[in-house]
Amino acid sequence: MKKELPEHFKAYKHVWVMVELERGHVHPVSWELMGEARKLADKLGVDVGAVVIGAPDAGAREAAAESFAYGADVVYLVENPILAEYRNESYTRTLTELVNTYKPEILLLGATNLGRDLAGSVATTLLTGLTADCTELAVDADKSLAATRPTFGGSLLCTIYTLNFRPQMATVRPRVMRMPERHEGRIGRVVEHAVALEEESIVTKVLKFLPDRSSQTSNLAYADVVVAGGLGLQNGENLQLVRALANVLGGEWGCSRPCVQKGWAPAERQIGQTGKTIRPKLYIAAGISGAIQHRVGVEGADLIVAINTDRNAPILDIAHFAVATDAIRFLPALTEAFRARISPHANDRLAG
């Protein structure tokens, strides 16, 4: 298909990021996207706009200030008590109105529950294209957004364009993009926009919010060290060895998908295409073959160690170091060795 952008879309300019503000907390994926938006905007010679939607409170103001610190030039701020909790209807109406009023050429959202819920309905309302779960965003010679995403389980990549509609929309999963540097004190322009919303016209009500018990939610996606186990550990009890090592390293533990399917671990611990994407400084994979669906979730790690009896396992294609030994025997030894090297106690000894 050729690019023949209709005249009325030519006024669409600037790169926007939807800042996910939920219950006073901004999802870090928003800042990861801001870093990407900055790069795209600099290439296009346009501004980065941050959309901050929420209740009129400190949280929204803080999110606006943080948007500047992470690279936004303009913040589109919509404050309304009705927007205190995320609801599809009120947020879709708000974001659609902002787009129609200020006309961005690119609109990026996190591929979180909120982002996917909102992106799907906004793109349909605007009748524009939406590319899901991108791993690379670029602008090509004719200034179109080239959105690249893995397909068929990551065995292939495809580049998708929204040539003749605006905005060009894309979602990106948390941790896929690097967190940009934060510039304290950086400021910009705030555009306050009022949206006419009445509570009576919003059908869906939030009756209650039940926060997760902290033990339930893992910080897997954002951990600096992750130790994970796979089927090579033979049984669910042996995942304890993975947990013990993660514990000594002050990191999080995870697993491959079959471990979840066998009931060895809860779904939130799964790493990979249909689980979490991680980006730790150190990733240790024990008894994991490194199937492509697993691999796409861990490739962003700085250093990867594979403990695998098979010297030809695919995980070795992405690992930096490998130990060809029985993980069940090796993990306790590694845990002890790390404990000796890095525990605060060992540190005291060195200092003393």
Place this chain on the structure above:
Amino acid sequence: MHFVVCIKQVPDSAQIRVHPVTNTIMRQGVPTIINPYDLFSLETALRLRDEMGGEVTVLTMGPPSAEDALRKALTYGADRAVLLTDRFFAGSDTLATSYALAQAIRKIGDAWGAPDIVFAGKQTIDGDTAQVGPGIARRLELNQLTYISRVTKVDAEARTVELERRAEGGTQVLSSSLPCLVTMLEGSAEIRRGSMAGALRAARAEITTWSAADAGITDLLKCGLRGSPTVVKRVFAPAPRAEKAKQIEVKAKSRETADDLIEALFEAKPAMQADLEQLAAGL
């Protein structure tokens, strides 16, 4: 009550190939299944029907062979199956897919009563966009309720629903009204096994097959490639990494091997030791 469940037939593995020239999927020879996420929605719909009475209609858009997925849904206990199939739908992105499905759901409503709840899966395992559910909701102006872990109450009289939705850091307990579109989370219900009687019934059941025209879809510019704002320009293989992993020699004592590994790590990334010490100290 009338529940419509959208199901997609997907390849039973990610090992499908893409034609290098045409960038289209080569599905030949790959076994197909109902998209696993759709089963949780189907199960939820079947349970609601069993409790409250009514009917479950399953709908799929796909090639004629997608009939297999519908028959499978019938063995689970769905009452009726509709296959939307037409070459005009080829190459649909999510916007075009949701248009076609929404039109078919309207037609289903005309034929057998307007649906009270339309179900879709959270996402598929092939396209994996999670965009079709919201797309259908918008086009039919249904209340959009995604990532639902539990439908706690459906009141047919008052036309209200209560549900639990997975949100960042917790669960939203929501009330909304019928008609709505719901996507269920995986693990939200235990999937029943199809019965022998169900299988026999399914084998004999008539599947309603509609072309675009049958479903009342007249605006073909909104269908297939022409109705898709996204354009797949390039499909390519990721570049392999140049060097393979460095093997740490395995010594007789595991502890020695472990020490060697740690040494190699700290050598490769000098900052790592300090990082790990901080982490271990809980800083």
